[in-house]
Amino acid sequence: ILTRVLAGEDLPANRARSTHETTFLIDAAAWPETAADRSPPGLPHALIVMGVSSSGKSTVGQALGRRLGWRFEDGDSFHPPANVAKMSAGQPLTDADRWPWLQAIADEIARCRAQGEPIIIxxxxxxxxxRKILVGDCGDVRLVYLEGDRELIGDRMGHRKGHFMPTGLLDSQFATLEPPGVDEHPVTVSVDAPVETIVDDILQQLHIGQDRPDCEWNGS
Known part of the structure; x- marks a missing residue:
């Protein structure tokens, strides 16, 4: 029953809603899981839109934010100046460069979760x-993976203006990319579609229907 409730099925438990905050107190033994899987419940508090450069992360993230009424932030804005300078010079970042950047994003997600403020990054x-730094063990932080091949995304990158990452670093990004596995419960969508179609696909996979009264964030 709990699995069906958290999936948004029209059951009595989903009809009992406060006008402010609704809290479910759930026995740990009732949590939906199998021996190999523990899927995140309900509406997430944070979405991380991920993928290589020029996969459309900002465009899709902004469109998702408009649809859900959530705040959107571009993760690039969390880079320290030294990282931006390095990438602008065509130098790939090292993991030592990335840790402070990732931690800054993780801290912002934690702050938003603590304040009940939904966010898309x-x-x-x-x-x-x-991703382990960004998501941790938080079941209400979900990954949205924008999947596309090198040819398509390379063509898009070649037409971008004013971005600090040169096209020559795209091969490095694809070499580094570890697509999220099923254990990370990603929402995976193809970038080879119009933006609104991609957003529809994401919302469908998150079980957020446009005709549901609780799909706009209201603090519950």
Whole structure:
């Protein structure tokens, strides 16, 4: 029953709603899980839109934010100046460069979760180790993976203006990329579609229907 409730099915438990905050007190033994899987419940508090450069993270993240009424932040804005200078010079970042950047994003997600403020952040998050910092053990922080091949994304990058990452670093990004596995419960969508179609796909996979009264964030 709890699995069905958290999936948004029209059951009595989903009809009992406060006008402010609704809290479920759940016995640990009732939590939906199998021996190999523990899926995150309900509406997430944070979405991390991930993928290589020019996969459309900011565009899709902003469109998601408009649809849900959530705040959007570009993860690039959390880079320290030294990282931006390095990438602008065509030099790939090292993991030592990335740790402070990833931690700054993780801290912002933690702050938003503590305050009950939903957020969408665009972040490349190419390695599983990076995503572990961002997501941790939080079941209400979900990954949205924008999947596309080198040819398509390379063509898009070649047409971008004013971005600090040269096209020559794209091969490095694909070499670094570790696509999220099923254990990370990603929402995986193809970038080879119009933005609104991609957003529809994401919302469908998150079980957020446009005709549901609780799909706009209201603090519950």
């Amino acid at each position: 665009a972040c490349s998050a190419l390695k599983k180790a990076y």
